[in-house]
Amino acid sequence: MSDIRCRELCKTFRQGEERITGLDRVSIDIDSGEFLCLSGPSGSGKTTLLNALGGLDRPDSGSITFGGRRIDCLPRGELADLRLREIGFVFQAYNLVPVLSARENIEFVMQVQGVPAAERHRRSLAILAEVGLEGLADRRPPAMSGGQQQRVAVARAIVSRPRLVLADEPTANLDSHSATRLMALFQTLNREHGVTFVMATHDPRVMAFAARRVSMEDGRIVADRVQEPCAPEPA
Amino acid sequence: MMRIATSLRLLPSLLTLAWRNLWRNHRRTLVMLSAIALGVWAMIFMTAMMRGMIDQMVQNGLATLPGHAQIHHPDFVRDPSVVNRFAEPGGELLAALEQPPVTAWAARLRVPAVVASEYASRGVTLLGVDPAAEAALGSLPGELVAGRALQGPADAGVVLGESLAQRLETAVGRRVVLMSQDPDNDVADRGARVVGIYRGRLEGDEERFAYTGRDSLQALLGVEGEVTEAAMNGPDYRRVVAWLPDIRRAAGASLSVQPWQTLNPFLASMLGLQDGYALVFMLVVFLVLSFGLVNTLVMAVFERTRELGLIQALGMRPGLILLLILMESLWLLLLGLALGNALALATLWPLRDGLDLSAVAAGLEMMAMGTTLYPLLELSDMAMASAVVVGLGLLASLLPAWRASRLAPVVALARD
Numbered sequence: 335m336s337d338i339r340c341r342e343l344c345k346t347f348r349q350g351e352e353r354i355t356g357l358d359r360v361s362i363d364i365d366s367g368e369f370l371c372l373s374g375p376s377g378s379g380k381t382t383l384l385n386a387l388g389g390l391d392r393p394d395s396g397s398i399t400f401g402g403r404r405i406d407c408l409p410r411g412e413l414a415d416l417r418l419r420e421i422g423f424v425f426q427a428y429n430l431v432p433v434l435s436a437r438e439n440i441e442f443v444m445q446v447q448g449v450p451a452a453e454r455h456r457r458s459l460a461i462l463a464e465v466g467l468e469g470l471a472d473r474r475p476p477a478m479s480g481g482q483q484q485r486v487a488v489a490r491a492i493v494s495r496p497r498l499v500l501a502d503e504p505t506a507n508l509d510s511h512s513a514t515r516l517m518a519l520f521q522t523l524n525r526e527h528g529v530t531f532v533m534a535t536h537d538p539r540v541m542a543f544a545a546r547r548v549s550m551e552d553g554r555i556v557a558d559r560v561q562e563p564c565a566p567e568p569a
Numbered sequence: 570m571m572r573i574a575t576s577l578r579l580l581p582s583l584l585t586l587a588w589r590n591l592w593r594n595h596r597r598t599l600v601m602l603s604a605i606a607l608g609v610w611a612m613i614f615m616t617a618m619m620r621g622m623i624d625q626m627v628q629n630g631l632a633t634l635p636g637h638a639q640i641h642h643p644d645f646v647r648d649p650s651v652v653n654r655f656a657e658p659g660g661e662l663l664a665a666l667e668q669p670p671v672t673a674w675a676a677r678l679r680v681p682a683v684v685a686s687e688y689a690s691r692g693v694t695l696l697g698v699d700p701a702a703e704a705a706l707g708s709l710p711g712e713l714v715a716g717r718a719l720q721g722p723a724d725a726g727v728v729l730g731e732s733l734a735q736r737l738e739t740a741v742g743r744r745v746v747l748m749s750q751d752p753d754n755d756v757a758d759r760g761a762r763v764v765g766i767y768r769g770r771l772e773g774d775e776e777r778f779a780y781t782g783r784d785s786l787q788a789l790l791g792v793e794g795e796v797t798e799a800a801m802n803g804p805d806y807r808r809v810v811a812w813l814p815d816i817r818r819a820a821g822a823s824l825s826v827q828p829w830q831t832l833n834p835f836l837a838s839m840l841g842l843q844d845g846y847a848l849v850f851m852l853v854v855f856l857v858l859s860f861g862l863v864n865t866l867v868m869a870v871f872e873r874t875r876e877l878g879l880i881q882a883l884g885m886r887p888g889l890i891l892l893l894i895l896m897e898s899l900w901l902l903l904l905g906l907a908l909g910n911a912l913a914l915a916t917l918w919p920l921r922d923g924l925d926l927s928a929v930a931a932g933l934e935m936m937a938m939g940t941t942l943y944p945l946l947e948l949s950d951m952a953m954a955s956a957v958v959v960g961l962g963l964l965a966s967l968l969p970a971w972r973a974s975r976l977a978p979v980v981a982l983a984r985d
Contacts, residue, residue, distance in 0.1 A: 385979045388882070390882055390978045390979040390982070391977070391978075391979040410886075410887055411886050411887065411888070414881065414884050414885060414886045414887070415884065415886070416884075417882060417883065417884040418883070418884025418885075419884070423882055423883065425879075425982065429875070429876075429879045429982070431586075431876060431879070431880065432593075432876075433586065433589035433590055433593060434586070434589075442880070442883065443883050443884060445579065445582050446575075446579065446883070446884055446885055446889070447884075448575065448578060490883075
């Protein structure tokens, strides 16, 4: 059985007098441990689908099941708990808390989860080393480059070993080298820890790393194919 | 229960995060802090000044004669004449009056009388006093402007107020006639020499009260060893009800023992009014402050909409977001309180020896006040100011905090 099942998802937005279709009867199954990318032009519905999967937004109709549990009608508090325990987010614009250091940003989610301080500290330093930022633990976001910030955001998303990582244009603000390193990291986490990755992207480099590519247009899925992913570059 | 436990567990982290958030916009925080500190200063400083003024009015009022409590014949309040007299305190009552918490006491004969000179006569309250005991009580007239004070309870001279002496067209060394009723309702009179002229704390007192020796007045009225009033002081006029029951017990059922609040309801109402005024003043100051506070928090939430959306997306429950914003408000309020209290103490300390208000002394004397104002800082006022600022401050912060907690993550994250 699929880990995530979406059935007939519809979502429209109002923009002035106009109604814009975000999702138009989208149905998709995502298995545990998949490495999937959503591609398509701007306004095709990638981010809307990602937000619905992550419980950040509710569809107007249709259903989303995550691990056998309907999540599209959960109250706000329970959705927050779901995101806290099961889902990691990586956003296009890094989205770190600027008054917290890299380590504190990473520890934030674990803190809310109730992980003891010593364990938080150990895990945050380990994940910082894993993303290549071991020397920047106490640096705050404004003092880091875009690539470094994005790696902190990735570290935060995966440090508590979520079942699902949702990434919205994760490489949009990264140079080619940083983007490739990030994708290699995602792929490693996917293969070694079985974390499910769903990424929305325009970036062909990201698409090349994915094992499954779902194309969207005008809020609909127009293609869904399995492909041979790029192998991660040797470290 | 679990949510409360989670909130408590996260409290230190939320406090740290709130503290750092507070200083993201230094200028705005400093402006708001200054406003809160000034508001708190105004609350405490002005209340201390007002309380000092009222305290002085009460103290002066009590020193004029009532003391902190008085003993009378039960009918004396209804009919303040020599008919309603009692034996000078002795035995158990005397023992109670001679020990703490009573700090001073005096027994006196207080009767309605007429003082007549060769030109005029005036109705007065004639007080037969023991000058030494009255001095300890602080109830002798304020300032002697001519002649001498009474020298003892047997002194047969009379001390008149300056204003009364002018009306009677008499002076020190001249004779006047003192007339009153004895217990048998017969007129008792005798000549007395004016030995002193006093200036009262209030002009009205000068015309109202004339003083003579207690023993000589008792002899005039034929009530040797008896008085109509015993006044006493304790350490603090506000705490009189704490020790009065002991005096009542010692006085027995045949005597009435009343605190100054019953004897002078006007003064008592002034104190009550002061408490009410202090609270209203604090609420008004807070109301002005609250606009700035709410505006600061609304701006802070508005500027950090995206960030608040982010931490919701990461799994922070709306209740914790609300708590985070309230923590920011709490920091601001506590810092403002600390600064405001320190500022109030710093400005009140130099005034501990009194503030000279002689330029407006005439007006103040009409209010039974002296020319020097002693601010009275009470811990309860500081506590009330703190409670008003923190309590209502958090209440005012609830709206922006609630709005922050209701942000939809997807909308907040899309905000530039």
